[in-house]
Amino acid sequence: MTPADLKSDVIQLALDQGFDVCGIASPFVESHLEGYRKMVADQTYGDMAYLARHLPFKENPELLLPGVKSAIVVAKNYKNSPDQTLDGGLKVARYAAGVDYHIVMTDRLDAMVEQLQSAHRTAAFYVGVDSRPLAERTLAILAGIGFKARNSMVIRPKLGSYFLLGIILTTLELPFDRPINGGCGTCQRCVDACPTQAIGMDGGFNTTACISYQTIEKKSSVSSNELKKFQGWIFGCDICQEVCPFNHPHIPLTDWNEFKPQAGVGHHLRPDESGSVDIPTNTPLYRSRKRVWENVSTVRYQ
Numbered sequence: 001m002t003p004a005d006l007k008s009d010v011i012q013l014a015l016d017q018g019f020d021v022c023g024i025a026s027p028f029v030e031s032h033l034e035g036y037r038k039m040v041a042d043q044t045y046g047d048m049a050y051l052a053r054h055l056p057f058k059e060n061p062e063l064l065l066p067g068v069k070s071a072i073v074v075a076k077n078y079k080n081s082p083d084q085t086l087d088g089g090l091k092v093a094r095y096a097a098g099v100d101y102h103i104v105m106t107d108r109l110d111a112m113v114e115q116l117q118s119a120h121r122t123a124a125f126y127v128g129v130d131s132r133p134l135a136e137r138t139l140a141i142l143a144g145i146g147f148k149a150r151n152s153m154v155i156r157p158k159l160g161s162y163f164l165l166g167i168i169l170t171t172l173e174l175p176f177d178r179p180i181n182g183g184c185g186t187c188q189r190c191v192d193a194c195p196t197q198a199i200g201m202d203g204g205f206n207t208t209a210c211i212s213y214q215t216i217e218k219k220s221s222v223s224s225n226e227l228k229k230f231q232g233w234i235f236g237c238d239i240c241q242e243v244c245p246f247n248h249p250h251i252p253l254t255d256w257n258e259f260k261p262q263a264g265v266g267h268h269l270r271p272d273e274s275g276s277v278d279i280p281t282n283t284p285l286y287r288s289r290k291r292v293w294e295n296v297s298t299v300r301y302q
């Protein structure tokens, strides 16, 4: 079997698993980690100290998988809410509204690996979704999944940015894809819309100012006053994606039921008449962010 035939098989396996796009990149992305190294050197990652620990692995994926030759990159649309307008209710970011995507995506990547392993007994694989030390956006750009946008998302024209990434490193030799053309041009809608000025016109990103960091990653409590600035977002934030012209209304909703709000905590958590919120305290999402949500339950938004 030629490397090109093998690549076609890999892509077909990804599509069979329900992923929307699959591309191949070199796993050696060291020369594209300039911005990442600066973040680590300047310690601008706030409470996400794991990002500094991940640097050596991102620079040298041989530490994760000896003999690694290729990175298989998949993307899956999770757009699960048609509305693009903020409405004053409390909000959970779309990516977190359904079942935990780490589990959903990893299960399908594991299924791909199982099939590849049965056909290629001596090959080795390493799967990662978000939490493993893989430079996911860089790999996605190199694999031709999308371009690096001003809001720091990877955007794929016609799919927008509401997609999640998953990676399989492998010792299989697969032909690499090329980055696609595309960019933001002179648009600055996300820069203007971000309530915490986290996005710079020059491509700079203030990680610790981002509401997503504040409501998910920050270890200390978020005060009621801080929460009021967050325009109702209490777990993640989608504002810079909502205003983005690439996320136009014609992009279909996800076809994975797991990502639909009914499957998880629900997209909007609306305050009742008294202004308090019925928080589903039996969910892992609530338990993981109790410190933030405790304040939310006492905040009056209306």
Ligand code: B12
Binding pocket: 032, 033, 034, 035, 036, 037, 039, 048, 051, 093, 094, 095, 129, 130, 131, 132, 133, 134, 135, 136, 137, 138, 141, 142, 148, 151, 152, 153, 154, 155, 161, 162, 163, 164, 165, 166, 179, 205, 207, 210, 212, 213, 216, 217, 235, 236, 237, 238, 240
């Ligand atoms: C830490 C982290 C965060 C942090 C910091 C985000 C940030 N902008 O850096 C916080 C908590 C704020 C966050 C928020 C969100 N996140 Co996040 N996050 C991550 C994580 C774990 C690491 C990202 C990281 O290393 N950041 C540091 C910067 C320096 O690195 P980077 O973003 O990878 O950027 C690299 C590229 O841009 C590259 N680059 C720049 N230009 C070019 C040009 C070329 C040609 C090439 C090749 C490369 C290249 O250089 C940078 C590295 O030096 C990744 C998963 C992973 N393992 O990678 C998910 C990830 C980036 N997050 C994701 C998501 C969905 C989100 C949110 C939308 C969630 C939400 N709704 O709240 C927001 C979006 C906020 C935003 N505007 O970015 C997705 C993004 C999917 C996509 N389409 O881009 C990822 C990939 C997780 C996944 N598996 O799908 N996140």
Ligand code: SF4
Binding pocket: 151, 193, 194, 195, 196, 197, 198, 199, 209, 210, 211, 212, 236, 237, 238, 239, 240, 241
């Ligand atoms: S996710 Fe929200 S806070 Fe973070 S950069 Fe985008 S608009 Fe700003």
Ligand code: SF4
Binding pocket: 149, 150, 151, 152, 183, 184, 186, 187, 188, 189, 190, 191, 240, 243, 244, 245, 246
């Ligand atoms: S809103 Fe405009 S500048 Fe921001 S990411 Fe989308 S196209 Fe780029």
